[in-house]
Amino acid sequence: MTEARPGRVLISADDLQRRVSELAAEISADYEGRDVLVVGVLKGAVFFIADLVRQLTVPCELDFMAVSSYGSSTHSSGVVRILKDLDYPIAGRHVLVVEDVIDSGLTLTYLVRNLQSREPASLEICTLLTKPRHRELPLTTRYQGFALPDVFVVGYGLDYDERYRPLPHIAELDGVT
Ligand code: IMP
Ligand code: MG
Numbered sequence: 001m002t003e004a005r006p007g008r009v010l011i012s013a014d015d016l017q018r019r020v021s022e023l024a025a026e027i028s029a030d031y032e033g034r035d036v037l038v039v040g041v042l043k044g045a046v047f048f049i050a051d052l053v054r055q056l057t058v059p060c061e062l063d064f065m066a067v068s069s070y071g072s073s074t075h076s077s078g079v080v081r082i083l084k085d086l087d088y089p090i091a092g093r094h095v096l097v098v099e100d101v102i103d104s105g106l107t108l109t110y111l112v113r114n115l116q117s118r119e120p121a122s123l124e125i126c127t128l129l130t131k132p133r134h135r136e137l138p139l140t141t142r143y144q145g146f147a148l149p150d151v152f153v154v155g156y157g158l159d160y161d162e163r164y165r166p167l168p169h170i171a172e173l174d175g176v177t
Contacts, residue, residue: 006154006164007174011146016156016169019145020048023126024055027096027143035059037093037120039086041111042066043165044100047157048128048145052098063087067107080110095120100158101129101148105137112139129153129170152176 027036035058040049042064053060066084095115102108108125115123126143132150154160155167160176 004175006171011170013168028057031058040064044157090120095123099127103131
């Protein structure tokens with residue numbers, strides 16, 4: 001068995017920053033005149049969120065949730081657990097859920113249903129990455145950075161077994177099936 005490690009770079013650090021700037025401009029235009037509550041999904045989305053919110057031109061607050069649908073493997077377990085809930089109520093707020101990657105969409109489908117029941121004024125999804133499988137679920141993703149093929153990736157916040165989050169780019173993970 002070979003050890004899993006980052007391989008080919010799929011999205012460079014420059015391309016990530018360029019796309020994040022575009023998304024920030026789009027979100028800022030759409031939310032003009034409104035305050036946005038960015039709900040981040042820990043931990044994979046933290047690098048993306050940090051870069052994104054610093055470029056928003058609308059007032060913005062931050063809150064975080066931690067959910068788990070993955071153990072240490074590269075495949076979804078289909079079971080979603082809330083490990084950490086939001087600090088504040090979201091009723092009447094304009095909520096933008098920011099995710100790192102949507103694969104099966106199971107995690108976000110659960111999360112969106114849960115958040116909708118708290119009656120926000122609006123709720124949209126912004127994800128840095130999507131994979132092909134996410135189209136199987138009726139999940140409307142208003143903002144997305146990049147569409148990936150069906151490969152497992154690490155870097156820019158995304159991990160394999162908690163490793164490789166600090167990489168400045170997105171790389172394919174080698175040595176795992
Ligand atoms: P889903 O429920 O299958 O959509 O899985 C979403 C979650 O799985 C993401 O928020 C990530 O935490 C994790 N995940 C899915 N694909 C990858 C990947 O390629 N690299 C790292 N984490 C991933
Ligand atoms: Mg995640």
